[in-house]
Amino acid sequence: MDLPPGSVNDDRETYCREVEAYLCRKNDGHLIRIVGPAFEQVCGWATRGIPVKIVFRGVDRYFERYYAKGPRRRPVRVEFCEADVLDVFDDWKRAVGVGAAAQTDGEPVDEDAAVLRKRGTLPAHLDRLVSRLTALRAGRDRSLDATLDDIVRELDAARAGSKGLRGGAREALLDRLRGLDARLLQAARAGCDAPTLLRLDAEADDQLAPFRARMAAAVYTQSKQACIDRLIREHLHLPVITFD
Numbered sequence: 001m002d003l004p005p006g007s008v009n010d011d012r013e014t015y016c017r018e019v020e021a022y023l024c025r026k027n028d029g030h031l032i033r034i035v036g037p038a039f040e041q042v043c044g045w046a047t048r049g050i051p052v053k054i055v056f057r058g059v060d061r062y063f064e065r066y067y068a069k070g071p072r073r074r075p076v077r078v079e080f081c082e083a084d085v086l087d088v089f090d091d092w093k094r095a096v097g098v099g100a101a102a103q104t105d106g107e108p109v110d111e112d113a114a115v116l117r118k119r120g121t122l123p124a125h126l127d128r129l130v131s132r133l134t135a136l137r138a139g140r141d142r143s144l145d146a147t148l149d150d151i152v153r154e155l156d157a158a159r160a161g162s163k164g165l166r167g168g169a170r171e172a173l174l175d176r177l178r179g180l181d182a183r184l185l186q187a188a189r190a191g192c193d194a195p196t197l198l199r200l201d202a203e204a205d206d207q208l209a210p211f212r213a214r215m216a217a218a219v220y221t222q223s224k225q226a227c228i229d230r231l232i233r234e235h236l237h238l239p240v241i242t243f244d
Helices: 008-026 037-047 052-068 078-096 122-137 145-160 167-191 194-212 217-236
Strands: none
Touching (some): 008 037, 008 052, 008 078, 037 078, 052 194
């Protein structure tokens, strides 16, 4: 049966077809239709307000692990990606501050879930940061060179003694990492041209649209800025310096 244009079902169908097309590309052109239980599963993501680009990142995360195991043997089905999609969605909610607004009826909100799943140690985090920021320094975009140089030097010095830090000394380093992260984002934002900022502004509105009606104006403004910051970070492939 044809769906009336603009209906809720039409929106869900479009959402599922976008996910299906993305999964097809990830599967090197092999199309696995999202139908039956898989369709209901993906519709559930849409109902929860999971932005479709967050779904894409969850699919990417699954494929990264899949490739790490060696040559692929069969196409990946969307059902396999749900844990990663929900994990990325949890990260996104926490980053943009929509945890309470994203709650669906009867679903508890666990804001500490990702903290319990914290990946790696502080020294390992600093090692990864130095590696990634150094790689960015060698890229074609040179607008952040001075900022990246300063941050890499500071992180390189900090990681030497980070393993044994405890108490106030550790908290002081964590606070400094938050400051460096804010500095990097500020420099990145200043380096974006007007068309890019307008595009990211519109994308932030689109991602937050399912939650806007449940958010106070001040909360929405704060969440939108956090969402724009996240999009800028993704646009420039910037790592998160903060370690909480």
